[in-house]
Amino acid sequence: MRASGVLLPISSLPSRYGIGCFSRDAYDFIDQLVKAGQSKWQVLPLGPTGYGDSPYQPFSTFAGNPYFIDLETLIEEGLLKREECECCDWGGSQRYVDYEKMYMSRFKVLHQAFERFEENEEFQAFVKKEADWLEDYCLFMAIKNDQQGALWTGWSENLRTRDDKTMKEMQSKLEKEIQFYRFVQYEFDRQWKKIKAYANQQGITIIGDLPIYVAIDSADAWANPKLFQMDEACVPKAVAGCPPDAFSETGQLWGNPLYDWKYHKQSGYRWWIRRMRRSFELYDTVRIDHFRGFSDYYSIPAGDDTAEHGHWEPGPGIELFRAMEKELGEMDVIAEDLGTLDDRVFDLLEESGYPGMKVLQFAFDSGPSNFYLPHHYARNCVVYTGTHDNDTTKSWYYTMPDWVREFSKAYLNNYDRPWEDISWDFIRAAEASVADLAVIPMWDLLCCGNEGRMNHPSTLGNNWKWRMEKGDFREDIIGRLRWLTDTFQRTLQVPEENVEAETGENLESEESAEISEKL
Numbered sequence: 186m187r188a189s190g191v192l193l194p195i196s197s198l199p200s201r202y203g204i205g206c207f208s209r210d211a212y213d214f215i216d217q218l219v220k221a222g223q224s225k226w227q228v229l230p231l232g233p234t235g236y237g238d239s240p241y242q243p244f245s246t247f248a249g250n251p252y253f254i255d256l257e258t259l260i261e262e263g264l265l266k267r268e269e270c271e272c273c274d275w276g277g278s279q280r281y282v283d284y285e286k287m288y289m290s291r292f293k294v295l296h297q298a299f300e301r302f303e304e305n306e307e308f309q310a311f312v313k314k315e316a317d318w319l320e321d322y323c324l325f326m327a328i329k330n331d332q333q334g335a336l337w338t339g340w341s342e343n344l345r346t347r348d349d350k351t352m353k354e355m356q357s358k359l360e361k362e363i364q365f366y367r368f369v370q371y372e373f374d375r376q377w378k379k380i381k382a383y384a385n386q387q388g389i390t391i392i393g394d395l396p397i398y399v400a401i402d403s404a405d406a407w408a409n410p411k412l413f414q415m416d417e418a419c420v421p422k423a424v425a426g427c428p429p430d431a432f433s434e435t436g437q438l439w440g441n442p443l444y445d446w447k448y449h450k451q452s453g454y455r456w457w458i459r460r461m462r463r464s465f466e467l468y469d470t471v472r473i474d475h476f477r478g479f480s481d482y483y484s485i486p487a488g489d490d491t492a493e494h495g496h497w498e499p500g501p502g503i504e505l506f507r508a509m510e511k512e513l514g515e516m517d518v519i520a521e522d523l524g525t526l527d528d529r530v531f532d533l534l535e536e537s538g539y540p541g542m543k544v545l546q547f548a549f550d551s552g553p554s555n556f557y558l559p560h561h562y563a564r565n566c567v568v569y570t571g572t573h574d575n576d577t578t579k580s581w582y583y584t585m586p587d588w589v590r591e592f593s594k595a596y597l598n599n600y601d602r603p604w605e606d607i608s609w610d611f612i613r614a615a616e617a618s619v620a621d622l623a624v625i626p627m628w629d630l631l632c633c634g635n636e637g638r639m640n641h642p643s644t645l646g647n648n649w650k651w652r653m654e655k656g657d658f659r660e661d662i663i664g665r666l667r668w669l670t671d672t673f674q675r676t677l678q679v680p681e682e683n684v685e686a687e688t689g690e691n692l693e694s695e696e697s698a699e700i701s702e703k704l
Contacts, residue, residue: 189616189666189675190225190392191218192569193627194240194639195253196282199655203275203290204282207255207376210655215384221663222670224677226384227392227624229573229639231377231467233326235402238284238649239640241474242400242441244326247318247463249373252291258376264298280636281650298372299365311371317459318404323366324352325404327359337407338420345419347408377467385469388677392519392624393468395460397475398425398441406442412449412456413442414484423484426492430525436485436492437643443484446501454501454508461509461516469517476520476541479505480529503536519567523547543568543620545611546581549593558596559618568620570611570629573639577628580635582607608632609665616669623675630666631657 198205198214205211218226232243233250243250259265273290276283312319325337332340343351356363381391399405401421406413414422427437449457464471478500485495510516520534522541534541543566548557555561562568570578582590582604594600597610608629615623628637628651640648670676 186621187673187675188224188622188677189670190223190227190622190624191221191627191630192227192573192624193653194229194573194649195231195250196229196240196649197627197639197652199279199653199657201275202256202270202273203287204252205652206253207380208257211380212383214658215380215387215389217658217663218389219387219677221666222676223666224388224390224675225392225470225622225624226389227472228394228468230394230396234649235400237645238282240394240649241396243396243403244329244400245318245322245404246396246399246460247315248322248370248404249377249467251295251369251373252287253377254295254369254372255376256294259294259298259372264301265294269294269297279654280652282652284650295369296365299368302368307375308368308371311374312367315370315374318463319367319370321408322370322404323363324356324359325407326366327362328355330362331355331359336402338401342418345407381467381469390469391467392470392472393464394472395464395474397473397478398439398443401440401442409456412445414445415442421487424487425478426483426485426495427524428483428495429493433643436483436495438485438489438492443482450501450504454505457505458509458512461513465513465516470519471517472519472521474521475524476522476534476539477524477526477530480533481527502533506537523572538565540565540567540621542566543618544572544575545569545615546571546575546578549585549589549596552592559614559620562619564619564621566620567622567624568615568618569624569626570608570615571626573626574642575638576635577626577633577637578608578611579605579629579632580638583634605632612666613669616673616675625666627653627658630662 193214194205195207195211196205198208199210200206200208215226230240230243231249231253232240232245233248234240234252235242235244240250256265256270260267260270273294274286275290276286328340328344329335329337332344337345342348344355384391401424407419410419416422421442423443425439425441425443427433427439429436461471480500480502481497482500483492483495484498485492506516518537518539520537520539520541522530522534523544543557543562545557545559545568548555548559559568571581575581576584582593585593590604593607597614599607599610602610609632612625612629615625628639631637631653637651639651667676
């Protein structure tokens with residue numbers, strides 16, 4: 186079935202407390218998606234972020250980000266007082282997140298809420314149900330705070346290797362802080378699942394994002410060193426990255442610990458099954474980042490400063506996915522198959538049956554044979570105008586060489602239109618394509634320039650900050666998106682009378698004619 190959705194990170198929602206969260210604005214956004222005929226909301230990873238603020242390097246692949254907990258809900262529940270929230274410094278901008286101030290203020294008020302929290306049966310049931318990851322995560326975070334935030338690989342040997350006696354001592358010493366992190370995860374879980382339930386009731390499904398690798402500074406790596414290529418001292422033997430290419434002479438050094446796939450196979454891929462089970466509790470569909478790493482992964486010697494001396498190693502292939510599906514049933518997965526690809530990746534994608542990704546910004550730099558151009562698409566794919574790692578479409582167009590711009594204008598037939606409208610030309614091409622699903626980033630719907638870019642890969646300090654302001658997703662934008670979604674038959678199915686009333690699809694309205702003229 187043809188469908189359309191919007192990519193908007195939780196952090197980018199409007200909010201009065203410095204960062205997008207599970208507030209009333211999230212519910213309002215779902216209502217706007219319905220009005221725009223959308224049926225998908227794609228978010229970035231929801232894990233707890235640390236240094237660098239990247240959602241792709243969380244402290245846990247199972248836990249949730251404390252920043253996303255709605256403080257208004259805690260006020261309504263009597264766990265916070267409004268003046269406690271309003272006296273905090275959340276940063277001076279409604280457009281960008283100030284993560285330094287966010288860290289200081291958010292944990293201050295969450296600790297205040299925790300002091301008033303009284304355990305109940307729902308909390309106890311959550312702690313029991315999620316114990317297999319929750320206890321390791323809460324202990325990890327409590328010890329990390331006790332160690333002034335130091336990377337766990339720099340802790341003392343007894344802490345680093347989880348000496349039994351030392352762990353018992355730390356659990357006793359840090360019990361209150363451990364309980365605080367249990368409380369935070371409980372609040373995150375219940376608030377997010379209420380939003381997901383509301384979205385599902387409105388016909389909106391949630392697309393989540395799962396990084397293939399875990400961060401080195403994570404509870405996952407600390408608590409499960411046997412899952413990774415580490416030595417007896419819990420030091421990585423090799424790390425993840427990408428080889429040198431046309432975009433990077435020295436390649437990309439990500440630094441994530443690599444999986445010991447032999448151990449995973451011997452254990453029946455139990456950790457991966459747990460990971461995917463948790464993911465499908467939080468999302469309806471899971472986009473798996475760096476899918477090519479399951480066919481072959483790039484291994485870089487630990488300690489190297491660049492990725493130049495890495496090499497390819499075989500991954501688990503289809504066996505991993507068969508093991509997960511045997512346990513979990515059919516999985517609704519999107520495979521992020523971008524980057525350097527070969528026949529083994531294409532074979533794995535075909536064997537899995539998962540849809541891959543097409544990105545229109547990649548389509549115009551090599552002529553008509555470029556397989557990112559819509560005339561090459563098969564139905565079983567997901568098309569994006571761009572992703573969180575790309576520039577916004579408007580800024581992309583402005584920075585491209587003349588010949589790329591000319592080819593895109595010719596292909597999209599937009600010679601008579603202002604270049605400032607290029608975002609909507611891309612949106613139209615995505616919606617019109619044969620791809621089963623089109624996903625449009627919010628920054629392209631709003632025609633943002635470079636100021637709306639989410640991430641500059643391989644950089645630190647100015648990423649993951651962009652936010653919508655309340656009122657940005659205006660009625661005219663919603664109507665324009667609805668017209669395209671209706672026209673190319675991707676609309677969320679609602680009662681027929683609502684379609685007529687909301688879109689004017691069967692009416693000779695001035696508004697419908699005006700939108701048609703724009704597009």
